[in-house]
Amino acid sequence: MEDYALAVTTQFKEAGNPLYLVGRRWGEMGGSQYYQLRGRLGWPAPMPRFGEQRQMHEAILELIETKCAAAVHDVADGGLAVALAEMTVRPGGPGALGCSVDVAEARGSTALDAALFCENGGFVVEVREGSREGAEYILDDAGVDWWRLGEVTAEPKLLLWDGDAVAIDISTVEIAEIWGEGLRGYF
Numbered sequence: 001m002e003d004y005a006l007a008v009t010t011q012f013k014e015a016g017n018p019l020y021l022v023g024r025r026w027g028e029m030g031g032s033q034y035y036q037l038r039g040r041l042g043w044p045a046p047m048p049r050f051g052e053q054r055q056m057h058e059a060i061l062e063l064i065e066t067k068c069a070a071a072v073h074d075v076a077d078g079g080l081a082v083a084l085a086e087m088t089v090r091p092g093g094p095g096a097l098g099c100s101v102d103v104a105e106a107r108g109s110t111a112l113d114a115a116l117f118c119e120n121g122g123f124v125v126e127v128r129e130g131s132r133e134g135a136e137y138i139l140d141d142a143g144v145d146w147w148r149l150g151e152v153t154a155e156p157k158l159l160l161w162d163g164d165a166v167a168i169d170i171s172t173v174e175i176a177e178i179w180g181e182g183l184r185g186y187f
Contacts, residue, residue, distance in 0.1 A: 006064055012087050012097040013070040015154040018132055019084075019099055021106050023056050023075060023122025024145040027114035033078045034117035046120035052144070053121050059142035060123050068131040068138065075122035080115065081168060083124045085158055085175045093180070094156060094172035101150035104163040112162050126152055 001007065029035055030045035063069040073083045080103070088095045107115030127135045139146040153159070158175060160168035 001061060001065065003065075006067070008064055008069055008071055010071055010073040010087055011090050011095055012099065012126055012152045014126075014129065015097055015152050017070055017126050017129055017152045019101055019149045019151055020125045020127060020135070020139070020146055021075075021080065021103075021122060021149050022059065022125060022139065022144055022146045023052070023120070025080065025107055025110050025115040025118055025122070026120045027110040027118050028120050029114055029118050032117055032119050033082070034113065046118065049121070055142050055144050056121065056123060059139055059144050060125070062138050062142070063125060063127075063135055066131075066134060066138065068127055068135040069125050070128045071126040073124045075124065076119055079117035079119050080122070080124070081117060081160065084160065085170075086179065087124065087126070088156070088158055088172040089176050089179050094176035096154075096156055096172075098153045098155050098157040098159065098172055099150060100153050100155075100159040100161070102161040102163065103149065103167070104161070106147035106149060107162070112167060116160075116167070124149075 028044045028046040030042040035042040060072055073087050075083045088098055103115055156172040158168055158170050
């Protein structure tokens with residue numbers, strides 16, 4: 001990034017802004033946090049897709065440099081569901097904004113838990129109001145897989161749909177409490 005002043009944080013910025021998933025959910029759960037919490041190792045582990053990763057990183061960088069992106073979070077430890085949850089948390093506690101997203105189209109035929117918690121690379125991007133067309137052009141031009149998931153909401157909760165079914169419905173207060181405690185409850 002030429003100008004670090006353009007950097008964005010991971011927290012949601014404004015209700016009504018659209019949210020995008022960049023990067024296919026391959027459902028590769030091996031070694032994931034999800035499986036570790038269940039005492040499993042699983043298979044297959046996420047495959048390195050270097051060309052795809054490079055395209056995604058270049059697209060994200062362009063979204064930031066063109067000021068299309070208001071917030072960006074990588075899809076890594078914990079997967080898509082954790083990335084969305086972390087975007088609702090601010091340093092010191094819950095954020096005032098939440099989101100409503102539908103993963104049905106993005107997950108395709110991948111099992112819901114695998115789509116939500118697989119840790120292969122990707123990004124969640126909050127796009128600034130008025131930048132939707134520009135952002136979609138950048139993503140198309142980069143040749144990356146992307147989906148519009150939903151939007152940032154004024155209601156402080158993570159509401160995650162799978163078509164007509166609610167998959168996750170949790171307040172940002174609950175998310176912040178869980179996130180803030182980390183492993184303390186386990187020792």
